[in-house]
Amino acid sequence: MTRRILFSLTLIAIFTLSAAAQQSTAPAEKPSAAQTSADSSSPMVDPDRQLEPLQAPPKEGFWGRMNPFARKKYVQRQVAPIRERANELDELTTANARYLKDVDARATAGIQRADEHATVADQHAQDAATRAQAAHESAQQADTKLTAVSQVVDNIDQYQATSQLEIHFGRQSTTLSPKAKDALDQLAEAMKGQRGCLIEVQGFTAGRGNAAVQHSQKLADSVVRYLVINHQIPVYRIYKLGLGNAGGQGNVVQVSLLHNGVGDLQAAQQPASMAQPLPE
Secondary structure (H helix, E strand, O other): OHHHHHHHHHHHHHHHHHHHHHHHHOOOOOOOHHHHHHHHOOOOOOHHHOOOOOOOOOOOOOOOOOOOOOOHHHHHHHHHHHHHHHHHHHHHHHHHHHHHHHHHHHHHHHHHHHHHHHHHHHHHHHHHHHHHHHHHHHHHHHHHHHHHHHHHHHOOOOOEEEEEEEEEOOOOOOOOOHHHHHHHHHHHHHHOOOOOEEEEEEEEOOOOHHHHHHHHHHHHHHHHHHHHHHHOOOHHHEEEEEOOOOOOOOOEEEEEEEEOHHHHHHHHHOOHHHOOOOOO
């Protein structure tokens, strides 16, 4: 009998100490580090969805919250809040992952659009630079042409002799010799296609007085007649004058091809391969 009483007292003391230890440690239980960080340091979580910390279940029965002889339903009832909190954390993690993925996609799209806009702006800048360069070159060409035109206008009435020849006649003859005709042909050929050109014809004789002037005029007329009839040179481009014996050179006609700046302007406006310089 005494042994049974001692055994019962020992068993009661063991259970009492176990329950007291569980009671003393249970209230100090805190949420894990993962739960604390998930509840308090998640910048992507909606503030309205902040999870409340788990509350310790109230003491139940003689054994408190941990009954060493608890049944399966009791254990499930104790574990259910933890399982629900774990499910909520999983949902928040999934929502944060979707949010981060959406932010990344929008940032990538924004960077791509900005890069496309920058590329288009660079192309426009290059096109503008090309047009500006072309406009600058056109302005330089226009300035060069304007300078050339200004020089031509300033020298429009100034003619320079570019080719000269002499046609000799017999004592009383006014007929052109084959050699004279050949020289006039070369002169007329050089004048073709040229602008700003004039022909100056001056006749001289060895006589005196008015008769000499008239005869020198006839010699100049024979040269002009040949150029107009045989080479269709306009009369307004030929200046003739009978000077009699002013030159003291006998029966001779001096023919000069005169040129002003209009021809130079034409040559400047044409390619070099198209320019036709006058023979010297």
